[in-house]
Amino acid sequence: MSPHSPAPAAYHTLDTDGIRAFLAGVPALAARLGGPAAHWRIREVSDGNLNNVFLIDGPQCGVCFKQSLPHVRVDPAWKMPLDRTFYEAAYLREIRPCVGALTTDILHFDPDLYVLVVESLDRHVVLRRGLMAGGDWPDAARAVGEFVAHGTFRTSLLAAPFEEITHRLDVFSGNRTLTRITVDLILTDPYRDHPRNHWISPELDSIAAEIRTDPRVRRRVGAMQARFLTCRQALLHGDLHTGSIMVSDDDTRVIDGEFACPGPIGFDCGLFIGNLLLHLFACRDSGGQDRAVRNIVQFWTSFHDTFLELWRTSARQDGNGDAYATTLFRNDPSGLRQAQADFMQDVTTDTIAFAAMEVIRRLVGYAHVPDFDTIPDLAARAGRQGAALALARDLLADPGLVTSIADLASLARDRTG
Amino acid sequence: MSPHSPAPAAYHTLDTDGIRAFLAGVPALAARLGGPAAHWRIREVSDGNLNNVFLIDGPQCGVCFKQSLPHVRVDPAWKMPLDRTFYEAAYLREIRPCVGALTTDILHFDPDLYVLVVESLDRHVVLRRGLMAGGDWPDAARAVGEFVAHGTFRTSLLAAPFEEITHRLDVFSGNRTLTRITVDLILTDPYRDHPRNHWISPELDSIAAEIRTDPRVRRRVGAMQARFLTCRQALLHGDLHTGSIMVSDDDTRVIDGEFACPGPIGFDCGLFIGNLLLHLFACRDSGGQDRAVRNIVQFWTSFHDTFLELWRTSARQDGNGDAYATTLFRNDPSGLRQAQADFMQDVTTDTIAFAAMEVIRRLVGYAHVPDFDTIPDLAARAGRQGAALALARDLLADPGLVTSIADLASLARDRTG
Numbered sequence: 001m002s003p004h005s006p007a008p009a010a011y012h013t014l015d016t017d018g019i020r021a022f023l024a025g026v027p028a029l030a031a032r033l034g035g036p037a038a039h040w041r042i043r044e045v046s047d048g049n050l051n052n053v054f055l056i057d058g059p060q061c062g063v064c065f066k067q068s069l070p071h072v073r074v075d076p077a078w079k080m081p082l083d084r085t086f087y088e089a090a091y092l093r094e095i096r097p098c099v100g101a102l103t104t105d106i107l108h109f110d111p112d113l114y115v116l117v118v119e120s121l122d123r124h125v126v127l128r129r130g131l132m133a134g135g136d137w138p139d140a141a142r143a144v145g146e147f148v149a150h151g152t153f154r155t156s157l158l159a160a161p162f163e164e165i166t167h168r169l170d171v172f173s174g175n176r177t178l179t180r181i182t183v184d185l186i187l188t189d190p191y192r193d194h195p196r197n198h199w200i201s202p203e204l205d206s207i208a209a210e211i212r213t214d215p216r217v218r219r220r221v222g223a224m225q226a227r228f229l230t231c232r233q234a235l236l237h238g239d240l241h242t243g244s245i246m247v248s249d250d251d252t253r254v255i256d257g258e259f260a261c262p263g264p265i266g267f268d269c270g271l272f273i274g275n276l277l278l279h280l281f282a283c284r285d286s287g288g289q290d291r292a293v294r295n296i297v298q299f300w301t302s303f304h305d306t307f308l309e310l311w312r313t314s315a316r317q318d319g320n321g322d323a324y325a326t327t328l329f330r331n332d333p334s335g336l337r338q339a340q341a342d343f344m345q346d347v348t349t350d351t352i353a354f355a356a357m358e359v360i361r362r363l364v365g366y367a368h369v370p371d372f373d374t375i376p377d378l379a380a381r382a383g384r385q386g387a388a389l390a391l392a393r394d395l396l397a398d399p400g401l402v403t404s405i406a407d408l409a410s411l412a413r414d415r416t417g
Numbered sequence: 418m419s420p421h422s423p424a425p426a427a428y429h430t431l432d433t434d435g436i437r438a439f440l441a442g443v444p445a446l447a448a449r450l451g452g453p454a455a456h457w458r459i460r461e462v463s464d465g466n467l468n469n470v471f472l473i474d475g476p477q478c479g480v481c482f483k484q485s486l487p488h489v490r491v492d493p494a495w496k497m498p499l500d501r502t503f504y505e506a507a508y509l510r511e512i513r514p515c516v517g518a519l520t521t522d523i524l525h526f527d528p529d530l531y532v533l534v535v536e537s538l539d540r541h542v543v544l545r546r547g548l549m550a551g552g553d554w555p556d557a558a559r560a561v562g563e564f565v566a567h568g569t570f571r572t573s574l575l576a577a578p579f580e581e582i583t584h585r586l587d588v589f590s591g592n593r594t595l596t597r598i599t600v601d602l603i604l605t606d607p608y609r610d611h612p613r614n615h616w617i618s619p620e621l622d623s624i625a626a627e628i629r630t631d632p633r634v635r636r637r638v639g640a641m642q643a644r645f646l647t648c649r650q651a652l653l654h655g656d657l658h659t660g661s662i663m664v665s666d667d668d669t670r671v672i673d674g675e676f677a678c679p680g681p682i683g684f685d686c687g688l689f690i691g692n693l694l695l696h697l698f699a700c701r702d703s704g705g706q707d708r709a710v711r712n713i714v715q716f717w718t719s720f721h722d723t724f725l726e727l728w729r730t731s732a733r734q735d736g737n738g739d740a741y742a743t744t745l746f747r748n749d750p751s752g753l754r755q756a757q758a759d760f761m762q763d764v765t766t767d768t769i770a771f772a773a774m775e776v777i778r779r780l781v782g783y784a785h786v787p788d789f790d791t792i793p794d795l796a797a798r799a800g801r802q803g804a805a806l807a808l809a810r811d812l813l814a815d816p817g818l819v820t821s822i823a824d825l826a827s828l829a830r831d832r833t834g
């Protein structure tokens with residue numbers, strides 16, 4: 001059935017009893033959990049805005065159960081179609097063959113109940129929470145960079161002919177509800193007066209107003225709106241903040257691909273870096289700040305090097321992508337290097353702008369991040385947020401301010417004071 | 418039915434008797450033609466590469482009948498799906514409400530026979546033929562600019578929310594066969610050794626080789642391949658050469674939208690300007706050259722001014738496009754002007770590069786233009802073509818060579834010698 005049909009009559013929100021019965025009714029899931037259904041332990045872990053999420057532990061194994069609600073979880077008055085788990089499942093199907101164990105395996109999708117069941121990551125913590133607690137996962141940023149590189153390269157016209165890529169991207173044009181949220185909450189609202197916007201007031205009133213009224217910011221934001229909506233470089237995760245990463249001592253996974261959409265690769269990179277910047281500004285110890293800077297640089301290096309290596313390998317193996325066609329650069333490695341540098345310069349430019357826009361929307365828009373909650377003193381918190389906002393504003397106002405991610409990271413470090 | 422189903426059993430290529438019976442069987446068409454079917458005069462006018470085209474005159478009125486063949490018309494060994502008239506019909510349905518009488522009205526589409534029937538333009542001549550004969554249509558270039566402006570603005574994210582635009586563009590992702598021809602013949606083949614390439618040899622051997630081997634050209638061409646395939650600014654005509662325009666003393670129409678696809682607006686502009694450049698280099702009298710330059714400038718001025726006026730009007734009327742959202746620029750006319758200048762600079766850059774690529778593919782690729790046939794002397798013809806190729810090469814090699822269409826036109830005029 002089409003993901004846009006009205007909620008099927010069969011849909012209802014499952015409680016723990018319903019979840020138990022549902023899982024018991026899917027033989028592969030019941031077998032995976034093991035033992036009698038009555039022995040399964042079910043606990044809710046929903047901590048996001050949108051969906052119900054439960055972890056179920058059986059004697060043998062655990063699974064993670066996610067169900068769309070007909071409204072925003074944290075705001076039942078905000079009605080919403082159910083199809084977001086459909087797109088999360090579709091994204092996992094596309095991306096899992098490209099990224100392997102950097103995301104979760106999809107175990108089941110139920111199109112009537114909009115239930116998605118994936119591997120349970122019960123040894124893992126959410127990266128944002130872990131970073132806020134002062135933890136360090138030295139490999140996490142590298143792994144996320146690898147995830148973005150594989151996922152975007154393999155769904156781009158660099159990797160395959162348009163006949164194989166375009167219709168796969170077009171499926172995600174249907175993810176209208178969540179794309180509308182991105183367009184409104186990230187790309188538009190913070191740059192206009194809107195009742196959804198809020199910030200620490202009055203401390204941040206003036207910087208919020210400056211962001212709304214600076215003509216250089218507006219000019220750039222308009223262009224980034226167009227870029228997000230018209231530049232279909234690859235299949236994006238679409239919501240790659242530090243809350244969409246789960247980490248353990250030796251493993252990193254990207255979860256929650258429900259915002260998947262075609263778009264510019266720098267959008268995924270920018271969201272992740274934007275959230276690392278927010279964490280950096282929320283850190284008051286220089287150790288934490290150093291780690292935040294290191295994470296930004298490691299993420300980018302990993303993404304950049306992996307992406308370009310995939311591209312070189314494809315070119316060596318006579319890959320048949322239609323963009324920067326291999327036949328152009330056969331026997332011309334220096335031409336290929338130049339083309340790659342041009343391409344990456346555009347991704348870098350997008351990344352910096354989208355990172356700045358993510359910082360802004362997380363401090364003056366609708367959905368804030370908890371990272372600054374670690375600063376108990378309100379004036380200090382507002383000071384840090386103001387510094388982050390001023391950096392973001394400057395990045396948008398002056399595209400020449402930094403032109404590499406390394407420069408971005410060190411400027412940000414300087415600005416944390 | 419889906420345009421990708423295999424040729425339906427009902428499909429067969431209609432001869433003149435078949436066409437007569439077909440039209441007689443569609444009451445609206447029979448009524449429009451008038452009189453008994455036996456009196457209708459039917460003549461073939463196919464002069465393109467792909468389809469059968471006939472004009473039918475009845476006592477009251479005429480119609481134009483176009484049918485896809487299961488192969489390329491001029492090369493029956495080159496098999497091809499039938500769906501191109503489906504996309505031409507879909508394009509007309511999209512675009513006709515935006516451009517009015519700048520294209521033809523669609524009178525009928527038959528999805529089994531892949532027959533498209535449109536208004537007959539029997540007072541009109543094909544612009545390319547008219548220009549080659551030394552004719553002058555002072556309003557034609559302006560009308561084509563208006564066509565491109567309306568057709569692309571109204572199918573862009575500047576005009577409406579993505580929910581209204583994206584799925585309409587996605588339909589044309591299905592136009593794979595003809596998009597593949599564009600990718601291969603325009604964007605790829607001329608830049609590699611390919612048996613389909615040909616040129617006046619040996620006179621143009623060295624410039625053709627320079628184009629294939631110049632690393633600066635390759636670098637630019639790779640980027641333009643990516644731009645064509647990933648930048649979905651609007652619904653394009655996709656084949657806007659001077660053979661797709663029909664003109665009379667007081668009327669200009671764009672025909673043959675079978676290559677319609679989503680893409681960068683500069684692709685349509687570049688194809689049209691590229692063909693005007695080819696005509697310019699084929700002209701030996703300074704009157705003809707002046708007219709060619711004037712047509713380039715008038716086309717661009719008309720496109721540019723009309724497009725920006727549509728945008729300003731939309732902004733004034735609180736249009737709800739998601740790119741460069743109106744809410745950003747309310748009460749900021751100078752910000753809007755700046756955004757428009759940024760946007761148009763990108764379109765200009767694309768236009769210049771695609772114009773250069775069109776010149777190249779029409780002189781060293783598979784499908785040449787007849788414009789130079791007016792030069793009987795082979796050496797002179799090769800000389801003019803070589804000058805056009807050298808200009809195109811320089812435009813691709815050095816993106817800074819010209820940065821406006823006015824400069825492009827005058828450089829080209831200088832280079833005609």
Ligand SMILES: Nc1ncnc2c1ncn2[C@@H]1O[C@H](COP(=O)(O)OP(=O)(O)OP(=O)(O)O)[C@@H](O)[C@H]1O
Pocket residue numbers: 045046047048049050051052053055064066104118119120121122126243244255256258
């Ligand atoms: N596979 C999993 N294994 C273990 N825990 C998980 C798994 N997936 C999600 N969780 C937990 O559930 C929480 C919510 O999951 P998720 O982010 O997918 O939900 P959401 O409703 O889409 O949230 P958001 O508002 O961020 O979009 C996560 O923060 C995490 O703590």
Ligand SMILES: Nc1ncnc2c1ncn2[C@@H]1O[C@H](COP(=O)(O)OP(=O)(O)OP(=O)(O)O)[C@@H](O)[C@H]1O
Pocket residue numbers: 462463464465466467468469470472481483521535536537538539543660661672673675
């Ligand atoms: N509506 C019309 N009225 C009168 N003549 C027309 C009309 N449409 C097309 N023609 C004539 O038929 C010719 C072929 O039409 P058209 O360009 O649409 O065919 P095609 O097979 O798609 O050609 P191409 O190879 O250029 O794609 C035109 O050059 C023109 O002379």
Ligand SMILES: [Mg+2]
Pocket residue numbers: 048050239256258
């Ligand atoms: Mg989510």
Ligand SMILES: [Mg+2]
Pocket residue numbers: 465467656673675
């Ligand atoms: Mg045609």
